[in-house]
Every structure is written in structure tokens, then in C-alpha cells.
Amino acid sequence: MSNPNDFDELICRYIMKGTLRNTTQLHIGTGRSATEFATVDDPLIRLSIGMDEVPYIPGSSLKGILRTEIEKYLKGLGENICFPYDHKSSCNSGDIKDICLACQIFGCQQIGSHFVVSDAILLDTKDYPNPGTKIKPGIAINRVTGSTQRGALFQVETLQPGGVFNFEFQILNIDLKEDSIKKKAIKFALYQLKEGWIQVGGKRSTGLGQIKFNEKNGKLDVTVTEIRPEYLEDLKFAEKNLEDFLGEI
Numbered sequence: 001m002s003n004p005n006d007f008d009e010l011i012c013r014y015i016m017k018g019t020l021r022n023t024t025q026l027h028i029g030t031g032r033s034a035t036e037f038a039t040v041d042d043p044l045i046r047l048s049i050g051m052d053e054v055p056y057i058p059g060s061s062l063k064g065i066l067r068t069e070i071e072k073y074l075k076g077l078g079e080n081i082c083f084p085y086d087h088k089s090s091c092n093s094g095d096i097k098d099i100c101l102a103c104q105i106f107g108c109q110q111i112g113s114h115f116v117v118s119d120a121i122l123l124d125t126k127d128y129p130n131p132g133t134k135i136k137p138g139i140a141i142n143r144v145t146g147s148t149q150r151g152a153l154f155q156v157e158t159l160q161p162g163g164v165f166n167f168e169f170q171i172l173n174i175d176l177k178e179d180s181i182k183k184k185a186i187k188f189a190l191y192q193l194k195e196g197w198i199q200v201g202g203k204r205s206t207g208l209g210q211i212k213f214n215e216k217n218g219k220l221d222v223t224v225t226e227i228r229p230e231y232l233e234d235l236k237f238a239e240k241n242l243e244d245f246l247g248e249i
Contacts, residue, residue: 004104005111006173016169018222019214025158028201042156056121063117065200067106070185114172120165128164176249
């Protein structure tokens with residue numbers, strides 16, 4: 001097994017940049033009203049950029065759902081995957097050589113993450129106009145009677161379908177050109193995003209939060225820059241469209 005704590009050397013680095021699109025309503029909320037007099041119970045989380053408050057998908061949310069998909073894939077292959085919040089697991093307290101494959105990719109208490117995910121920020125441009133937000137009402141159901149629960153009406157703010165977000169992933173020292181289980185797991189997650197089979201945020205059981213790689217001019221609007229030590233001599237890095245790259249690995 002390769003050293004999972006190999007951050008002191010450069011073996012390879014992949015930088016994936018591009019845009020994501022939400023194909024259904026999206027809700028990643030603050031969990032509370034923004035002000036005492038707010039008209040919505042759970043507004044969208046926003047990032048302050050200059051004078052603007054811009055909806056975004058936190059990198060932690062994207063990374064969490066990617067890890068979940070990769071863990072499912074690895075468990076389907078019979079791999080032993082830890083529960084990341086178990087402080088007594090071998091990944092968090094044992095020998096570093098015993099760290100499970102999911103933690104070798106996304107990190108744990110003993111090692112950092114080889115898969116870095118930045119915040120995805122909503123664009124509002126001529127090419128990608130902001131689709132706007134709406135208030136989505138909801139009601140809790142009484143589990144005993146099966147009817148609506150009196151006084152349990154709530155409202156959440158959602159971004160409408162068609163929002164386009166800038167994103168960036170970095171994969172460090174996991175060689176996607178080698179035939180390994182880690183490579184296959186990452187490729188599986190990227191295909192999930194390509195096909196739009198990943199959901200992020202809240203209210204997913206009601207269809208919210210479906211996202212996918214955005215397309216531009218008939219191709220995925222995502223590029224992959226591959227960096228290796230031998231490329232550093234002339235500073236010419238290999239940059240490809242993600243669709244082409246996925247076909248090669």
C-alpha cells in the first residue's frame with residue numbers, strides 16, 4: 001500500500017475546475033431565521049462578496065456527499081470502511097498503516113485529505129443569470145395519525161433550478177493513471193456528478209438538491225490540469241476536458 005501520509009512529496013496533482021448546475025430546487029440553509037423578523041424559517045446560506053450576499057454550496061457539503069458516494073462504492077466491493085466520527089476506530093487511533101481507503105482519500109484525525117474541495121459560489125452573469133429564489137412551504141406529518149401536525153407549518157428558501165456554480169477540486173498524490181481501487185472509487189463519484197445522480201443540501205427526500213457538472217457547447221464545462229514532477233521542468237502542464245480525461249483513466 002502507498003503511504004497515506006505522503007504530503008511531503010509531489011507525486012501527482014489533479015486540479016479540476018469548472019461549473020456545476022442544480023437541476024432541481026436547492027436548499028442549503030442556515031438552520032435558523034436570519035433575523036428576528038424574518039418571514040422564512042430557514043433561509044439559504046450565503047457568502048458575503050463585496051456588498052453582495054451570494055448563495056453558495058459549502059466545500060464541506062460537497063466533500064461530504066462525495067465521501068458518502070465513495071464509501072458506498074467501496075463497501076459494495078467488500079472493503080472495510082470506518083465510521084469517520086468513531087474516535088476509537090483504527091483510522092483515528094490505530095496504526096497509520098491500517099487506515100481505511102475512504103480515509104486515505106478524504107482524511108481522518110491521523111492524516112489530512114488527499115481530496116480538497118472548495119466552496120462552489122453561485123454565478124450571476126450574462127451567460128449564467130441567477131435563477132432567483134422562492135419560499136417553499138412544508139408541513140410536518142404526525143407519525144401516529146398520518147395527518148398534518150397542527151402548528152408545524154414551516155417555510156424554507158430554495159434556489160430555483162438552473163443555478164450555475166464555480167467549483168474547484170484538487171486530488172493530491174492519488175495517481176488516476178494507475179489501476180487502483182482508490183482511482184476507481186473517485187472515477188465512480190465523478191461519473192455520479194456527470195450524470196446528475198448526486199444530491200446535496202437539505203430536503204433531498206423530496207427531490208431537492210440534484211446537481212451535475214454543467215455543459216457548455218456540448219461538452220462538460222470542466223477542465224483537469226495534471227501536474228507531475230517531470231512536468232515542472234518546462235512548466236507545461238497537461239490540461240484536458242474532464243469528459244476526455246474520464247475516457248482515458
